[in-house]
Amino acid sequence: RIAYVNGQYVRHGDAAVHVEDRGYQFADGVYEVCEVWQGNIVDMPRHLDRLNRSLTELRIDWPMSRAAVEFVLRQVIRRNRVRNGLVYIQVTRGVSRRDHYFPPEDVAPSIVVTARSSNPDAARAQAEQGIAVVSYPENRWPRVDIKTIALLPNVLAKQHAKEQGGKEAWYVDSNGYVTEGGSTNAWIVTKDGAVVTRAAESGILRGITRTVVLELIEKEGLTFEERPFSLEEALEAKEAFVTAASTVVMPVTRVDGRIIGNGHPGTVATRLRELFRTATD
Numbered sequence: 036r037i038a039y040v041n042g043q044y045v046r047h048g049d050a051a052v053h054v055e056d057r058g059y060q061f062a063d064g065v066y067e068v069c070e071v072w073q074g075n076i077v078d079m080p081r082h083l084d085r086l087n088r089s090l091t092e093l094r095i096d097w098p099m100s101r102a103a104v105e106f107v108l109r110q111v112i113r114r115n116r117v118r119n120g121l122v123y124i125q126v127t128r129g130v131s132r133r134d135h136y137f138p139p140e141d142v143a144p145s146i147v148v149t150a151r152s153s154n155p156d157a158a159r160a161q162a163e164q165g166i167a168v169v170s171y172p173e174n175r176w177p178r179v180d181i182k183t184i185a186l187l188p189n190v191l192a193k194q195h196a197k198e199q200g201g202k203e204a205w206y207v208d209s210n211g212y213v214t215e216g217g218s219t220n221a222w223i224v225t226k227d228g229a230v231v232t233r234a235a236e237s238g239i240l241r242g243i244t245r246t247v248v249l250e251l252i253e254k255e256g257l258t259f260e261e262r263p264f265s266l267e268e269a270l271e272a273k274e275a276f277v278t279a280a281s282t283v284v285m286p287v288t289r290v291d292g293r294i295i296g297n298g299h300p301g302t303v304a305t306r307l308r309e310l311f312r313t314a315t316d
């Protein structure tokens with residue numbers, strides 16, 4: 036395997052950044068995960084737009100031009116012979132002696148790109164079965180709209196979910212409302228058939244998959260509500276699902292051990308997954 040690190044393509048096993056990298060010292064960086072489907076990067080322009088937003092919010096410069104980043108993403112995918120999988124990009128504020136203040140102007144941001152293959156059959160099998168999610172108290176900082184590499188709360192939430200037999204954690208805020216998953220956006224379908232997800236303006240990352248699924252919902256003419264939903268409402272929902280570049284649309288069949296709907300992936304989630312796949316074929 037090959038990775039790209041600050042201007043060089045290196046063996047994945049040797050790919051490393053300096054110990055004084057701001058990412059390593061302070062989690063002072065941002066990232067994107069894009070799906071690779073049949074050799075193409077799914078929704079690359081939107082991911083790079085969001086990367087730009089994250090960088091701007093944190094006042095980190097682009098490590099190189101956007102066109103150069105696109106080129107490197109494609110190179111890393113090609114050099115790893117990835118047809119279906121994920122490509123990862125991370126940009127940090129660069130290498131500088133540990134000091135909380137921003138480093139001197141001449142310190143260049145660091146960039147790392149990796150790619151790996153995934154098994155589409157395994158993903159399909161998972162989607163046909165659905166996943167279990169486990170709730171977890173929201174304990175993240177208020178700037179979850181920025182896709183930073185500071186993911187310790189997400190790590191702890193997802194590990195908790197795993198230890199409870201779940202695949203994903205659903206953060207629940209102090210009012211009892213689900214915000215999002217540890218690495219996904221959260222959705223339900225109500226008994227009346229309305230698709231519900233929280234508005235992107237408050238307490239969540241504006242997922243690219245979320246945006247695309249919203250467009251599919253509109254095109255299909257499905258009833259849709261962008262509003263918070265409580266954990267209680269989720270437990271009574273007809274369907275639930277999560278979205279992310281890494282899972283696309285993934286049905287949820289259990290929340291905190293309670294069966295959702297009939298315990299099988301719902302028709303809306305299944306349909307949206309198909310539509311998403313058709314759109315990227």
Ligand code: PDD
Pocket residue numbers: 068215216217218219220240241242243244245278279280281
């Ligand atoms: N996670 N919410 C959070 C907290 C996320 O980390 C992610 C993505 C999403 C979904 O965003 P998108 O649809 O753009 O992938 C929502 C990536 C995949 C990860 O950390 O692995």
